[in-house]
Amino acid sequence: MTTTTNKAEATTEPAARETVLDARGVTMRFGGLTAVRDVNLTVNSGEIVGLIGPNGAGKTTFFNCLTGLYVPTEGEVRYKGTVLPPTSFKVTDAGIARTFQNIRLFHNMTVLENVLVGRHTRMKQGLWSALLRLPGFKKAEAEAAERAMQLLEFIGLQDKAQHLAKNLPYGEQRKLEIARALASDPGLILLDEPTAGMNPQETRAAEELIFKIRDMGIAVLVIEHDMRFIFNLCDRVAVLVQGQKLIEGDSATVQGDERVIAAYLGEPVASETGPAQASAPADEEASEASEAAETDEADGTDEAPEADAAPEAEEADETEDAPAEETDEADEADDAPSDEAPAAEAPAAEGADEEPSEDTPHDPASGKENDA
Template sequence: MTATSAYDQSAGAAGEVILQAEDVTMRFGGLTAVDSVNFTVRRGEIMGLIGPNGAGKTTFFNCLTGLYLPTSGRVVFDGAVLPPKPRKVVMAGMARTFQNIRLFGNMTALENVMVGRYCRTTTGPFTSIIRGPKFRRDEKAVRERSQELLDFVGLGHTTDHLARNLPYGDQRRLEIARALATDPKLILLDEPTAGMNPQETRQAEELVFRIRDTGLAVVVIEHDMRFIFNLCDRVLCLVQGRTLIEGTPAEVQSDPRVIEAYIGTGPEDATEPDRAADGSEGSRDA
């Protein structure tokens, strides 16, 4: 754990549970993508999710965020069972980014963030059509908050730039700003450093720490092990849809099963029964 992430790790570990997945299983026909996974995230904690390609990480993310309804098990967020409806999940206080960037390319950076902010406004359709006083107040507040978030992620200079014209690393940060605009209690980041150079990766790490320091819990899927182990308070490793190990970065990175999962299996695994990988994820699953 780096000095930067030394932000009261013990307090984070002892914090109140905000997200709990209980025996979550996801099947696609005869394929089991996620198999009875238990997962807990506490307030103010950075939790890492790792595993080789096809391990079920993105499918598990989709179960947590309402994109998939688990075949069995349940997801409890802030004391309530989450419905499998992404909008209700966002309104409850959970936001996410995606492995493949999903921005509105022909809208400006500010407009992209404003889209995320609108879920917290209460202006009705009639007032919006006639652009009444409440609409103007809400629009001003949305614009100001969105600019604050652009500044927070280091993109204050890109306000009027089209999203499609931004460098790749800036697009990643813009997507995080849009997720933050929904006022989440927990943010889930799916491969936030994919395709980034070392300098951009360091900037992403610093940004995640700043997000955590505002009081949010953070869950990160990432293949960059150095990034994960420097960043996270705890790490969960999935292999073939099952939990291999959960623990501190030091415990996980020293476990020989984790090394084996990434570089290949040994002769002692020859007697283990074969299990189908999640064909629905393929190379997309981070």
């Protein structure tokens, strides 16, 4: 194994920890379907917390509730003690950034520009300052560029700052998404399947990167189907099954839980020193889920139910499905997932020249939307 940092080497000691994220009783219903049911979850500073579960368990929906893309039907989400506003750009402003299950970059913008988009929320210059290019704006712009370059160095893409995002290999696009999320100076970052589609080496590098992010003082909540990755990375793991939290605990506790094995794992997961990874479910349902995951990664149809569920909400969706860490209006307008749910994509794709290829958090059928 190449990991040089691990859970035990966390630089933030428990004594100094504060509750960064506190989700209480979060429930999300789409019409008659309850995708998330009464989920409680906390993330403390200095922690990496994993969220796992079969396909359709409600993980992404829960993320969307945390980041203001969905307004939970019930429950409350607090960031550092304050109830989060129900809009994604305000959530980003508050200190939560995220990446998406399917990469959502501005393909025809450079790598540097993509990171600068993420920096937007921290630039407080007014319209006139920008239009007239006043000294304050120029200074802020220079600082943003400097910070963006620092982040590109952090993820190892500094030499590709001027490359178009679409020309990056897949693994680097995922890293770029993380850099863009970090550009908003979050206190908590939510990573939705950060290693999806990565080869083992890239996955190992992603693990290293996440440890480094944690060591920078940023709490991490991560969804992933790669169980070896999760159990090696996370201080705590919560398991969602059919929208409900089945169990939460350290890796050993979760791996050994009979219910988790039955519902999801199939067999105990070998640690990274062990021989196997157990994302292969044993029971039929879990097996189907696993196959679906692979298919979804390949064809990007995993969010189709969302799209189907709320066709009337697509227009609003175009304006709201900007990645939480991006928050700029341009992103919201241009956000046109290319590899996602077809019904949702079609309207967004119209005239979308900068086209983040991402899953689109669609409007719930409930109509309780935000961020429009």
